[in-house]
Amino acid sequence: ETGVTQTPRHLVMGMTNKKSLKCEQHLGHNAMYWYKQSAKKPLELMFVYSLEERVENNSVPSRFSPECPNSSHLFLHLHTLQPEDSALYLCASSQWGAEQFFGPGTRLTVL
Amino acid sequence: GQNIDQPTEMTATEGAIVQINCTYQTSGFNGLFWYQQHAGEAPTFLSYNVLDGLEEKGRFSSFLSRSKGYSYLLLKELQMKDSASYLCAVKAAGNKLTFGGGTRVLVKP
Numbered sequence: 001e002t003g004v005t006q007t008p009r010h011l012v013m014g015m016t017n018k019k020s021l022k023c024e025q026h027l028g029h030n031a032m033y034w035y036k037q038s039a040k041k042p043l044e045l046m047f048v049y050s051l052e053e054r055v056e057n058n059s060v061p062s063r064f065s066p067e068c069p070n071s072s073h074l075f076l077h078l079h080t081l082q083p084e085d086s087a088l089y090l091c092a093s094s095q096w097g098a099e100q101f102f103g104p105g106t107r108l109t110v111l
Numbered sequence: 112g113q114n115i116d117q118p119t120e121m122t123a124t125e126g127a128i129v130q131i132n133c134t135y136q137t138s139g140f141n142g143l144f145w146y147q148q149h150a151g152e153a154p155t156f157l158s159y160n161v162l163d164g165l166e167e168k169g170r171f172s173s174f175l176s177r178s179k180g181y182s183y184l185l186l187k188e189l190q191m192k193d194s195a196s197y198l199c200a201v202k203a204a205g206n207k208l209t210f211g212g213g214t215r216v217l218v219k220p
């Protein structure tokens with residue numbers, strides 16, 4: 001058990017759908033992250049939140065919209081995605097500056 | 112820009128030693144992490160180096176040379192369960208981690 005949970009674990013959506021990914025951390029950390037992991041590509045950082053404030057937006061298209069209502073929860077809202085957005089989306093948390101703990105990921109397929 | 116290189120795949124025999132190299136060129140350096148990721152699972156933290164030298168943790172050791180932009184992860188007494196991808200990641204400015212492509216290690220009996 002890593003202390004970071006993600007739901008759903010698998011998601012299939014059409015290009016016109018709106019869905020949200022949820023992440024929750026039970027470790028008392030003050031920073032949370034969204035990563036994208038595509039086949040044969042390195043893990044890509046998407047967003048970083050510190051104390052519920054977004055501090056990094058790595059040139060991610062606006063069809064991905066993060067939300068961090070409190071230090072334990074992080075959402076990724078998805079809207080009008082493209083097939084190339086199909087990937088594993090990983091959430092992580094940490095104390096600022098320390099090692100990051102990852103959740104199990106959401107496997108997203110966009111049809 | 113950030114550039115992190117590690118071999119794509121390595122094969123080793125159970126009980127042997129494997130060394131996974133990672134070279135990096137980054138703007139700023141605040142430490143280097145190694146993560147293990149089994150297929151279909153989350154990456155898990157293995158080690159962190161911020162100063163030059165060797166950090167040993169059981170069967171796993173990690174080495175860093177900042178002047179050479181080089182690190183390695185050493186896996187000793189390989190076990191079948193060590194078959195996984197090993198990810199090198201550099202922390203540059205702020206708290207941003209940049210990952211290499213990962214090295215898939217296959218342990219054979």
